[in-house]
Amino acid sequence: MNISRRNFLRLTLALNALSFLRTGTSFAARKTTLKLGAPVPFSFEILKALARERASHDYVAPPQPDPEIVKQIDYDAHGKLQYRKDAALWADGGSSYPVTFQHVGMFFPKTVSMNVVEKGMAREIQYDPNLFTIGPDHIASALPANPSAFAGFWVHENRFKKPDWKTREPCVTFLGASYFRAIGELGQVGLSARGIALNPGMSNPEEFPDFVSFWFEGARKADDPLIVYALLDGPSLSGAYRFSIKRTKGVIMDIEAELFLRKDIDRLGLAPLTSMYWFSETVKPAAVDWRPEVHDSDGLALWTGTGEHIWRPLNNPSRITVSSFVDKSPKGFGLLQRDRVFDHYQDGVRYHLRPSAWIEPLGDWGEGTVQLTEIPTDDEIHDNIVAMWVPREPATAGKSYHLRYRLHWLADEPYPTSLARCVATRLGNGGQPGKPRPKGVRKFTVEFMGKPLAKLPFGTKPEPVVTVSRGELSRIEIEAVPDGVAGHWRTHFDLAVAGTDPVEMRCYLRVKDKAMSETWLYQYHPA
Template identity: 65%
Template sequence: MVTFNRRAFLRLLFATSAARLMGKVAPAALAATGLKFSAPKPFSYSWLKQYVRERAAQPYQPPPQPDPSIISKIDYDAHGKLRYRKEFSLYRNSAYPISFQHVGKFFPHTVRMYAVDGTMAREVLYDPSYFTIGENHIATGLEEQPSAFAGFWVHEPVRRGSLDEVEPWATFLGASYFRGVGELGQVGLSARGIALAPGAPGPEEFPDFTAYWFEPAENEAAPVTVYALLDGPSIAGAYRFLLHRTSGVVMDIEANFYPRRTIERFGIAPLTSMYWFSETAKPTMVDWRPEVHDSDGLEMWTGAGERIWRPLNNPPRITISSFQDNNPRGFGLMQRDRNFDHYLDGVRYHKRPSAWVEPQGDWGRGAVQLIEIPAHDEIHDNICAMWVPEVPPGAGNHIEMAYRLHWLAGSPYPSRLARCVATRLGKGGQPGRPRPEGVRKFMVEFLGGPLAELPYGTLPEPALSTSRGTFSYVYTEAVPNNIPGHWRAQFDLTVDGNEPVEMRCYLRDGDTVLTETWLYQYHPILKP
């Protein structure tokens, strides 16, 4: 998996009901936007799936790309000047207008856009006048064909303010990346249509969404419907997105995959995020801020009902962790720490959304895989979480998957158990004595749930296990901050060698489980 320059991505990405007749978009409503359209052609989701099936049986043809010598020069500054003129927004008088984004250095491939009118679709024809292209801008040298559209934004209703001033709530831009706004009003991590062997040796393949078809929302309570064509050297796919604007964003996603070859690590519902450092581990004086991350952990709800929290790492080398499961109930990359004082940054990391994948239907056996890549700055996405089926799909297979993707502040289905809220590492041993080599102290904090209801004098017991090494100085205590239900487990781990250590911990009262299960991968190469 190659890291993605997310700082440039973030900067580039954000800078009255439609007339309807018998459930169709009136052609006059489209014409009133000033956009140019092709002649209508038949369209349906069934047609798209059949088209993709036939396409997958043919050799891959990459999407058109405008003059690379020009596109390579449309960097961050040049792209920022290519603002889409909102008077040309598709469905601009509907519940949720749609605007388009221009190709550039970071988004070089063209994407075709279509407006669906019942059983017919009209392509939105690119015209340079849709964008603020100045006389001396490098983009003036581009021809009108092929199209210079690279992606799209879904906007808030016009009644809420100027489309140039109110940030969009859903964005699709670059390869198969897309994002939603969380309920705290921020964007952060990204989702992807598919992930093919991230973290493997060699360059990762990034299939592209090469065409979108749009159906407008009938009202603000209804979804925007988007159909998408995915294509790449190893796979083709047909998607249907129902985009719901809620307190955050909820996306109902159906995906049909048609591989061109066998794919060993086939990542479904992949999430991509950034984790540089947190209270868990931070190199000395690497940065002035206490924490920098878009997500701080992987949360899982297994098919058997276990609730798991795995804090993220910025590891010394690429690591891939697999969590075997059968019909998982959900997983997500979450941002749990909401305290501004823990970040002190004006980019509002404390408000970044969490993204939760809720499987629909039978996903069978497989694993949630977590890929963690070393990162030395916040500009790179270095975290990926995804579902990998037990049996790799081969050429000619048809894989159909459905899931609901929640962009919220936390899990849409919170556990009744206490949550892990911090993982802290230090030198092992006891104060006032020489600290022994190869011993690491852990402080794992839990908050809420049954811990807040423990009778006075009850001391929860830590249930600990490790893949290797031995524990010592194991005990629990209430965190001395007068917050009910805030407890921590403390223990030392003695281990030899530099290979990673897998640990588990939860708190219990007799046979009663009080907390979710904390999993952690410790890298002893990070010396105390």
Template identity: 55%
Template structure:
């Protein structure tokens, strides 16, 4: 292994390799669930704590040492590694798999560009890595600076979409999120095994071992990038989970995002930008074929919404608004990827759960979406999952015969020129899909089919928006103080739905409008 003062041109390994298979990883996860939980290794906590966000950003893996960074090394996508830091203090074992043999990569500080005054110099030589990322194909001119997938922190991972931007994240599993009186658990991917071939069109295989106080698991990821970057990233995932103990809320195939405010909600915030969010809605394709859109909220109180279903065809957190002028921000919120979950095996009965947490800044992920199986999650339970994740600009399977929601606007209720009742709020929802909207005969107005769980609906009507094939549904809701209303609406013509179903939770306690 190279000394700390040298700049190595390759990684070294800790010892001889060993035979590896996914079945072995599953067996290890199953056996671990029958043992007491042992927390992962945290090297020199006092030192790692000093590697704050700024210091961590200075620790860059040397791309000259990246596995698969050159032709003939047996892989198409170079692998680079993340250093430990204040927010990523746990050592994660990294392995390369070739011809069925796994070898563990040895940590060496010389693998990183490291300032002379960096606290990282004081770490022990067995510190390990925090995570890894895959760079673009080594035949591309930008591979040293551009990565396309990253695994870092607990069981979090993310990928860029078709527009080349990172945004929301996925997780291996969610345990006890937003359960009153309980802290959320964050199980860790403790070991990774990376396997790939020379063909950049072929998927990269990543295997991961999961461990946490209440759950263990084994994951097999098949990551497809390809040479056509406009298609985003696709991941096929197989996972087997084993519960050590009872869990109050078990979330499978979870997604995590940020929503500060959109075209609604800005009134109670103090920021110069029109909108700030990584995702603007939860989309669902139910087992019965219904298409649903639920705009996201930044509530005043933590909110959990459940959407019951059986064998859903998919769900996802999407960034539908792609207009830069709606954000006006150089971090390019208009290019953030959408993430769609496509089950490849029946899920049975359960519900899609949407978690919305108050936030006062864009730096906090405050949105979660995941599948919760029906029934209690008990110690000894075994879950087998098979699904695909699509990191793209839009949905991989958009409906061809219905219009999509493109905007949700909220304002004072009532009519212009008349007294505005304090308890009335106006909702304006816009739908766009030219092929569908062009079917509406001139002079004919669709029905607005709307219902509420609380309060009174006063007025509703549909009208075309001048200048395009956009139609607008407008209705007023009278709602007493301290009341929550679950709203459901779609537009129909002669009884046939023209649009997806728009759902919204309106809470008078959110202080706006």
């Protein structure tokens, strides 16, 4: 796994946000308009044919403007390259969602072609240095006007619903490889999605294909979606994507993709999500940081094909780990930020408001696994978590895939379980207070909260059902959390285990034979 690449991608997202925050009115004096190329026929079918044709030939990397100049456009220099919003695509009408563009720089040197579609015809948006605030002393002024120097784009708030869209943070960003992200209903961005993930968590290098071209089809009415088409290309595959993007209380994206493989791929990750988890109340090294928790997501949620709801708290392991959850026709999965209490973070970057992202399959995805890759990290700048769908059948050269799914950027799952949910996982030394603590014994405390537990008759206790892949369980207890909150229960249990191999753990609460909670899964790494 290329950790430095993940670090770099996270920095690009931070730079992206900083560039927007620096936006002012000083550059608005000069009126700039978009220049368009000659019209050519375009449709999703044409794009799929183009991706198929590309996959039949050797890969050719996207062009890059003068590398010696681009590598000097660092974090600070890129922050000064503000796109002139008066030159936004559809700034004055034609679509609900204006679109602005990002410049190439040190962290994203590859160019991306941008096109606008109307009535079945596409016209390329011509790069012009005057679209950006490139002063005469800026290093970017040394770049030629041709070829293009676009690297990505922003989708802004709906003009009809937010007339002040120029002063608001964009709601969707596509920038860097096949990465994109969106604002959640709590007004924050956080984790990212990707078009594809190839070989994350493996000993061989991870491959990062690029979205090399985009086409924009405007939303004519206030409630219509913006349509974005994308051509994906990389050494191992090519693909055609269609994004139907709509701003709701968060952002909803309907995504359709057609993929064509050039080479065999060891681990093909579809509908991937990427996030950051450093530490939480579960495990925190002593005095590693002044904040109680630091993470963009705190768990993986699964809604299986059989209807089971599962919560798997995230880990920051000592080595790269990959967990596979076998399923058939999954109903959904996502990386969520469940903990919404500011005091649990104490950070002005507002981790408690970070969005959750949920993948909802459209159609039958068949057999495969939801794979969770967890990578060691020692700082919050690294995106170290990947969740994705891996089909059961091997991904071999010449194979094609058709995929449809809905991506929800919200505060929570769009279809939460009616059962009680896991709200905290805590680890400590096993044994009893006041007595010598036995070596190799770890205590676990798992908290659940929800209506089924709140409605229990007086005197009725739920029963914790705990199983582990190895080791010996003892001291299994259940109690109501003494905080006065109805339906808030916690179970404690000790695990004695030898060796350092991971232990797969499972727990849920029941009354008689009826489940009261979702299923808690956890991978424990003995020291």
